[in-house]
Each structure stands twice: as C-alpha cells, then as structure tokens.
Amino acid sequence: MTESQVDRPANPRRRQARGERRIQQLLEAAASVFCRIGYTSASTNAIAREAGVSPGTLYQFFPNKEAIAVELGDRLTRQMRDAHGVAFTDENAALPLGEMLDVVLDPLIEFNRANPVLLTLIRSSDTPGAVTEEHAALHAALQARVEELIGTYAPELPAERRTRVANMAFALFKAGLELILSHEGEEQAAYITEMKACLYGYLAPAIGTEAASARH
Incomplete structure (x- = not known):
C-alpha cells in the first residue's frame, strides 16, 4: 500500500x-422506546441500548432526547405529506364516494399503522414544541x-356547511383511527371497515x- 493510499481520506x-x-x-x-414506555420516561441511554450502541455514539449525532424527537417528527411529517399526496389526487376526487373513501383512507391508515410513534409524540405533554407545531400545521x-x-x-354547499361537514368527517376519521390502532389482525381490519361505513353513512x-364532475 502506497503512502498516498494510506493518507487518502475515506470517501465523503x-x-x-x-x-x-x-x-x-x-x-x-427511539420510535420503539417512545412507543413502549412513552416519550417522558424515555432517555438517551435507553435509546442507545435499543439501538445496540454506546451513549457516546448516540451523542455523535444527537445532543439529547429532544433533538431525536424533533428529527423523528420532521421525517414522519414529510412521510405523512407524501401519503396525503397519494390520497388527495384529482383522479381520486372523481371516483364514486365508496371507492374514493377506499383510496383516500387506505394510505392514511397505513401510514399511522406503520408509524404509531407519531401519535405517541403528539399525545405527550412535554414533546418539543417544534414537533407539535409542525403536526398542527399538517393537521390544518x-x-x-x-x-x-x-x-x-x-x-x-354553502361554505360554512362545507367546513362543518369537513370538520365532522375529519373528527370521525380521528376517532375511528384510535380504535383501529388499538386493535390488531382481524379486529383491526373490521374496525377499518366500520370506519369507512361510518364515513360513508x-x-x-x-x-x-x-x-359533481361525474354527474350527468
């Protein structure tokens, strides 16, 4: 090995x-620890143990638990925006109501099923403000x-009625999502069906x- 090869820095x-x-x-x-014991009880040592690394390795990337939560919340928020982009398209908006509910709700439900830590963070009273503020903006x-x-x-529909209907539909979705996420397997699938039936009704x-674009 030549001297130049020894001195050459690693590929950036x-x-x-x-x-x-x-x-x-x-x-x-961190997501695993937050979901298991809650954000408040979690520590950087617990996260390092879960990751199989030393606390010193963790601190090379994050100065504290709050920084981890902010980065995790930021990434999840971006992913959720992507899920919204898949759900709310002009093509989906032209479908009959039942089909539209399937194609709009399924990506949103799947995102929350795959990332339960987001609700864990939002529910915690001491989650960093940057996480809750970003989620509130996404919610709006x-x-x-x-x-x-x-x-x-x-x-x-008059604008005020449209707003009320949208708010009620969104509230029904959130309530149904709580039940969906609290069950598994066949029961979870059954609650997904029930939520869609509730929204359709x-x-x-x-x-x-x-x-309107599909009516003759």
Whole structure:
C-alpha cells in the first residue's frame, strides 16, 4: 500500500451514507422506546441500548432526547405529506364516494399503522414544541384538503356547511383511527371497515355519492 493510499481520506459519500444509516438506526430505536414506555420516561441511554450502541455514539449525532424527537417528527411529517399526496389526487376526487373513501383512507391508515410513534409524540405533554407545531400545521392542511374534496362532490354547499361537514368527517376519521390502532389482525381490519361505513353513512346524505364532475 502506497503512502498516498494510506493518507487518502475515506470517501465523503461513503461516510455520509454510514452516518445516515446510523441516524436511521437511532431514530428507529427511539420510535420503539417512545412507543413502549412513552416519550417522558424515555432517555438517551435507553435509546442507545435499543439501538445496540454506546451513549457516546448516540451523542455523535444527537445532543439529547429532544433533538431525536424533533428529527423523528420532521421525517414522519414529510412521510405523512407524501401519503396525503397519494390520497388527495384529482383522479381520486372523481371516483364514486365508496371507492374514493377506499383510496383516500387506505394510505392514511397505513401510514399511522406503520408509524404509531407519531401519535405517541403528539399525545405527550412535554414533546418539543417544534414537533407539535409542525403536526398542527399538517393537521390544518389535511382539514383543508378534506374540505376541498367535499367541495368537489357538493359544490353547491354553502361554505360554512362545507367546513362543518369537513370538520365532522375529519373528527370521525380521528376517532375511528384510535380504535383501529388499538386493535390488531382481524379486529383491526373490521374496525377499518366500520370506519369507512361510518364515513360513508355520514357523507352520502350530505354530499351525494358521485363527484359533481361525474354527474350527468
């Protein structure tokens, strides 16, 4: 091995990739710990143990538990925005109500099933403000998308009624999601079906079963 080969620094891209893998490992460990014992009771030592690394390794990437929660919340929020993008499309808004509920709700339910830590963080009284503020903004954006979707089906609805219907539908979704996430297997699937039936039963009389663009 030549002297130049010895002195050559490691490939920056390779170092960056290793660092990103370690960060992801720590975030996954944190999500597991937060879900198991709650954000308040969690510690950096517990997260390091879950990740199978030393506390010193953790501190190379995050100075404290709060920084881990902020990074985790930021990544989950971006993923949830992506789920919204899949759900709320012009194509989906033109479907009959029952089909629309399937294609809109399924990605949102799947995201929450795959990432229960987000609700854990939001429910904690001492979660960093950056996480709760970002989630509140996402929550408001989702409500606005629901209201736009309702307007596609019932453009004749007065604005204030459209807002009320959107808020009620969103509240029903959140309540149903709580039940879905508290069950597993066949029971979870059954609650998904029940939530969709509940939303269909509420929305059909209010906005109809066909998008305005599909009516003749």
